[in-house]
Amino acid sequence: MATRGVFQLQKLRMFYCEHGGSSRAVRDYLGEGGLVEWARNHPTVEIILKPRNGKHPYVLGEYKTQAATHQICIKNSTPQDIQQVLDKLHNRSGRKIKKMVNPVVTPTPSIQGVWTPMLDLQNTTFPVRFVD
Secondary structure, eight states, rough: OOOOTTEEEEEEEEOOOOOOOOGHHHHHHHHHHHHHHHHHHHHTTTTEEETTSSSOOEEEEEEEEOOOOOEEEOTTTTTTHHHHHHHHHHHSSSSSOOOSSSOOOOOOOOOTOOOTTTTGTTTTOOOOOOOO
C-alpha cells in the first residue's frame, strides 16, 4: 500500500533450495524470467536471491516504516502463487495489523447537531404543480 504515494517495500529477499522439491516452482519462476519482469515493473524494490540448500523457500519483505519485515513461505507453490505473493508484499504498508477494539465514542454530542442531507432545504419553499 502506498503511503503518500510511495510504496513502502524497500527490499525483497527470496530464499530457495537449488535442488529441493519444495523449491521447484521458485526455480521455474526464475528460469521463465518472471522475477526479472517483476523487477522491471517495480524499479524501487531491491531484490536479493539467496540459495539455502536443504531448506524450504520463503520470501522476506523489508519495509521503510519502522524497519518492519514480513515473511511468507512459498513451499510447494506454483509460479502464479509466487507472483501473487510478490504483489501482496509490494502492496502492503509494512505496519502490523491492529484490531480496532472499541470504536471512538464521545460522551458529549456535537454542538452543531447531526448533519442531514436535507439540512439546507428546511427553509426553502418549492413550487407546487398539479399533474393532469
